[in-house]
Amino acid sequence: MVLSLQKILFGPVHFPDNDEYRAFQFRFLCIVLIAGGLVTLLLLGGSVGGVNPISRQHSVSMTAFTTVSFGLWLVLRGQPQRFYPVAWTYELICLAEYISALIFVSEDEMRVIWFFTNIPGVYILLGQRAGMVITALTVTGLALANRHFPRPYSVNGLATVLSALVYLGAFFHVYGARSVSYFVRMRESNQRLRHIASHDALTDLLNAGAYYASCDQMIHLAARQGKPYSVLFVDLDHFKKINDTYGHEAGDTVLRSVASVLAASVRQSDAVGRIGGEEFSVFLPDTDRHGAFRLAEQLRQNIEQLRPKSGEIFIPVTASIGIATSDHSDMSMAVIQRKADQAMYVAKQQGRNRVSLFDQPAPF
Numbered sequence: 001m002v003l004s005l006q007k008i009l010f011g012p013v014h015f016p017d018n019d020e021y022r023a024f025q026f027r028f029l030c031i032v033l034i035a036g037g038l039v040t041l042l043l044l045g046g047s048v049g050g051v052n053p054i055s056r057q058h059s060v061s062m063t064a065f066t067t068v069s070f071g072l073w074l075v076l077r078g079q080p081q082r083f084y085p086v087a088w089t090y091e092l093i094c095l096a097e098y099i100s101a102l103i104f105v106s107e108d109e110m111r112v113i114w115f116f117t118n119i120p121g122v123y124i125l126l127g128q129r130a131g132m133v134i135t136a137l138t139v140t141g142l143a144l145a146n147r148h149f150p151r152p153y154s155v156n157g158l159a160t161v162l163s164a165l166v167y168l169g170a171f172f173h174v175y176g177a178r179s180v181s182y183f184v185r186m187r188e189s190n191q192r193l194r195h196i197a198s199h200d201a202l203t204d205l206l207n208a209g210a211y212y213a214s215c216d217q218m219i220h221l222a223a224r225q226g227k228p229y230s231v232l233f234v235d236l237d238h239f240k241k242i243n244d245t246y247g248h249e250a251g252d253t254v255l256r257s258v259a260s261v262l263a264a265s266v267r268q269s270d271a272v273g274r275i276g277g278e279e280f281s282v283f284l285p286d287t288d289r290h291g292a293f294r295l296a297e298q299l300r301q302n303i304e305q306l307r308p309k310s311g312e313i314f315i316p317v318t319a320s321i322g323i324a325t326s327d328h329s330d331m332s333m334a335v336i337q338r339k340a341d342q343a344m345y346v347a348k349q350q351g352r353n354r355v356s357l358f359d360q361p362a363p364f
């Protein structure tokens, strides 16, 4: 019920998770357009019914305003990319409408109130600069035009109106600046937290949880498309000895260097995760065992040539890599990872610094 009302009001729109403020502005503008059209329609109804007489000239302007408001809502519905042109157009027709009321409805001494309702909306929809410009235009326009109105406001009345407008503009300026900067900081810290929760602090690769979650998604996609996928289990050789010989910090340097090589050597669509101390896993969508073997061999050589530097020492490092490729049945991540692990174990047994395929001889 709520969802279908939202669909009617806003159309079929979707905003990314970290775009709440833009989503709010879009929805706010839709509501403002509908509310603006309805309010003028109500006042026009009052005029037709004789409750609230409005001059003929202003009735024409109100009819045009109502039509354009609803028209703009239809233009905006489901099209967030039209937000700024629609918001500016609406703002300009609002100003025209309020000026028309000032000139043609002089018997309504409260008509200046509409300028007050306008300013918060400009700050919310169009931001600080537009809010300041519209406030300044309103204040100077009223100050200069007052004596030309058929029934000008008294000096006292005008002074109150202008001071209150300046106060309102300043208030929303400060409030808007604060809330936007607060929102931006909240969004940044959310992004940071999400990154921390899904990445390994030492290497900045995906951590085990995030890595397996993204592999599960890729496996679903591959199953739908009927495409093969492979997993490389990369385990550094005699890493304990590296720690013992060069120190733990040098070990960390090695892990970071290997992680960079892995991340730089694969495609954007592949996933790389640190799944244990000196264990990495690489998921290769749309890759059969030939492609996986070629890449694994390349990675093995890149790691061997790496020789990361710690202090004045270049540390020799090698890796054993196990490969498993999906067969025609659907293979879960846990199963294929286990097979890659077994293949890696074979590589270790055969002397390390080599690539081994699960249950199969090398294809070349």
Ligand SMILES: Nc1nc2c(ncn2[C@@H]2O[C@H](COP(=O)(O)OP(=O)(O)OP(=O)(O)O)[C@@H](O)[C@H]2O)c(=O)[nH]1
Binding pocket: 202, 235, 236, 237, 238, 239, 240, 241, 243, 247, 248, 249, 250, 251, 252, 255, 276, 277, 278, 348, 352
């Ligand atoms: N520097 C550092 N060492 C780590 C980290 N995580 C795990 N290790 C160390 O990695 C070593 C892994 O040793 P093992 O599992 O025995 O494996 P290995 O020495 O590489 O031997 P093989 O795998 O059989 O070639 C352990 O000594 C861990 O303490 C880390 O974040 N930083």
